[in-house]
Amino acid sequence: MIDKIYCAEIKPEMERQRIKLAGWVYRKREIKDKVFIVLRDSSGIIQIVFKEELSKEAYGKARKVGIESSIIAEGVVKPDPRAPGGVEIQGDRIEVISNVEFFPITKDASEEFLLDVRHLHLRSPKVAAIMKVKATLMQAAREWLLQDGWYEVFPPIFLTAAVEGGSTLFKLKYFDKTAYLSQSAQLYLEAAIFGLEKVWSLTPSFRAEKSRTRRHLTEFWHLELEAAWMDLWDIMKVEEELVSYMVQRTLELRRKEVETFRKDLTTLKNAEPPFPRISYDEAIDILQSKGVQIEWGEDMGADEERVLTQEFDRPFFVYGYPKHIKAFYMKIDPEDERKALAADMLAPEGYGEIIGGSQREDSYEKLVQRIIEEGMDPKDYEWYLDLRKYGSVPHSGFGLGVERLVAWVLKLDHIKWATLFPRTPARLYP
Numbered sequence: 001m002i003d004k005i006y007c008a009e010i011k012p013e014m015e016r017q018r019i020k021l022a023g024w025v026y027r028k029r030e031i032k033d034k035v036f037i038v039l040r041d042s043s044g045i046i047q048i049v050f051k052e053e054l055s056k057e058a059y060g061k062a063r064k065v066g067i068e069s070s071i072i073a074e075g076v077v078k079p080d081p082r083a084p085g086g087v088e089i090q091g092d093r094i095e096v097i098s099n100v101e102f103f104p105i106t107k108d109a110s111e112e113f114l115l116d117v118r119h120l121h122l123r124s125p126k127v128a129a130i131m132k133v134k135a136t137l138m139q140a141a142r143e144w145l146l147q148d149g150w151y152e153v154f155p156p157i158f159l160t161a162a163v164e165g166g167s168t169l170f171k172l173k174y175f176d177k178t179a180y181l182s183q184s185a186q187l188y189l190e191a192a193i194f195g196l197e198k199v200w201s202l203t204p205s206f207r208a209e210k211s212r213t214r215r216h217l218t219e220f221w222h223l224e225l226e227a228a229w230m231d232l233w234d235i236m237k238v239e240e241e242l243v244s245y246m247v248q249r250t251l252e253l254r255r256k257e258v259e260t261f262r263k264d265l266t267t268l269k270n271a272e273p274p275f276p277r278i279s280y281d282e283a284i285d286i287l288q289s290k291g292v293q294i295e296w297g298e299d300m301g302a303d304e305e306r307v308l309t310q311e312f313d314r315p316f317f318v319y320g321y322p323k324h325i326k327a328f329y330m331k332i333d334p335e336d337e338r339k340a341l342a343a344d345m346l347a348p349e350g351y352g353e354i355i356g357g358s359q360r361e362d363s364y365e366k367l368v369q370r371i372i373e374e375g376m377d378p379k380d381y382e383w384y385l386d387l388r389k390y391g392s393v394p395h396s397g398f399g400l401g402v403e404r405l406v407a408w409v410l411k412l413d414h415i416k417w418a419t420l421f422p423r424t425p426a427r428l429y430p
């Protein structure tokens with residue numbers, strides 16, 4: 001590892017200090033006997049000026065170096081109000097590690113092209129800022145989970161049965177058997193609560209969703225929590241505390257990055273518990289009053305949720321969905337048999353669902369009945385049903401789509417920008 005300083009660490013107070021930098025040539029221009037190189041590293045950018053009079057050799061090399069070449073440069077710190085960041089480097093040494101003649105990404109590149117060369121696009125400061133925000137959101141999640149007493153667990157990805165419904169399963173050959181890629185770790189987390197009570201996992205989830213919306217990927221990162229002894233209302237409190245902590249902490253640690261994507265931070269700052277809660281019935285009334293064609297009993301998709309989010313300036317919950325539009329494992333509301341004890345968290349500004357959660361059915365008989373009602377075979381869920389035979393407890397949990405949260409926090413126009421290498425029906429490369 002070379003002994004270098006990061007661009008963002010250089011301050012005007014370091015005037016006349018000698019420093020070494022390593023990174024990539026972000027921009028370059030020549031004026032008379034000077035070459036201006038804007039150097040980029042993971043922390044940010046800084047301008048280095050190579051003057052012919054200072055070092056003929058460095059000046060000569062700087063003139064020849066191409067955009068996105070990797071270099072090590074040395075020089076002296078010089079405050080300059082005209083330079084970005086109020087400081088620049090008077091460069092007198094440059095070592096070209098790998099010279100680039102022509103970098104494929106130019107100013108007018110289309111979105112499709114950027115995705116085709118995503119492996120090169122990742123170095124753009126904007127993409128790096130998204131990934132930093134994503135990392136910080138997850139760092140915050142871990143901080144919160146640790147201080148609130150949750151155990152991290154590591155569930156399997158090869159599964160034999162569906163969690164979210166058969167139509168979106170990715171099937172694969174598993175020796176002489178058929179396996180599926182996990183859509184959710186939930187059933188396995190449910191098994192883990194009998195030993196650990198409060199558990200969480202972060203795994204990729206795979207869903208063969210053909211619908212081309214702005215919020216669906218075929219592979220996404222899923223943060224899931226499951227807890228014994230909690231009912232729906234308890235788990236909703238966990239959800240709002242967790243999401244609020246993730247968002248507020250990210251505003252604290254990554255304000256600059258967040259502000260490069262959104263000028264208005266109101267909805268993020270507003271994400272403090274308690275989040276508003278409306279019932280599914282109320283949601284339908286609101287939608288109908290706004291002229292949306294939807295009847296009680298129908299599911300809300302991205303379009304309906306977008307309309308609903310206009311009523312809120314912060315994340316909010318919709319609870320009490322009809323049971324037939326929700327998964328078989330959700331507990332039926334004892335006060336209204338038509339409904340499930342389910343709640344989704346929706347992000348404002350058109351984003352919609354970021355969390356799906358529920359209380360789980362803890363009665364063996366009722367769960368078997370629900371599996372049959374949904375046209376499935378209880379035999380396929382034998383181990384899962386065992387959990388209701390041996391010391392069943394009331395329990396609840398939820399899943400948060402990490403990219404969906406990032407998309408809302410940064411107001412991205414599509415969830416694909418929130419992931420390193422997006423996977424969609426049309427894209428499996430690079």
Ligand code: ATP
Binds near residue numbers: 164
């Ligand atoms: P939707 O109705 O939007 O398809 P869902 O109800 O199928 O979502 P859940 O099964 O509740 O989603 O999954 C939990 C969370 O995982 C969702 O709230 C969402 O944040 C995220 N999620 C689900 N499907 C996807 C996907 N295809 N791409 C990215 N994130 C997803």
Ligand code: MG
Binds near residue numbers: 357
């Ligand atoms: Mg859902």
